[in-house]
Amino acid sequence: MVCGIASVIMGWLILPQLAAIITGHLALRREPSGKGMSIxxxxxxxxxxxxxxxxxxxxIIGLTVASTTGANSGTF
Known part of the structure; x- marks a missing residue:
């Protein structure tokens, strides 16, 4: 659950989400008493x-579209 909360705060890094998913699945398998926290x-x-x-x-899509349309519309 701590990794899940960290993924809300530092979500742009992708690492906390992966850690929350992996540790959540491991906790479901190993610790049946902490099922709520792992879920x-x-x-x-x-x-x-x-x-x-x-x-x-x-x-990424927005930057790609902006760079392709901005390069062609530079003439007056």
Missing amino acids: SGLVLGYLCLLGYGAIWLLL
């Missing part, structure tokens, strides 16, 4: 991975 870490990890992944994808 919350998994949910936060997957949601942040999808959310920040979408932001990165939109940023």
Whole structure:
């Protein structure tokens, strides 16, 4: 769950999401008493991975479109 919370705060790095997903799955298998915390870490990890992944994808697409249209419209 700690890695899931860290992925909300430092999500642009992708590393906290992967750590939350991996440790969440390991905790589900090894520790049945902490099932709620491991599920919350998994949910936060997957949601942040999808959310920040979408932001990165939109940023890359936007920069690509802006650079291709900006280079052609430079003449007056």
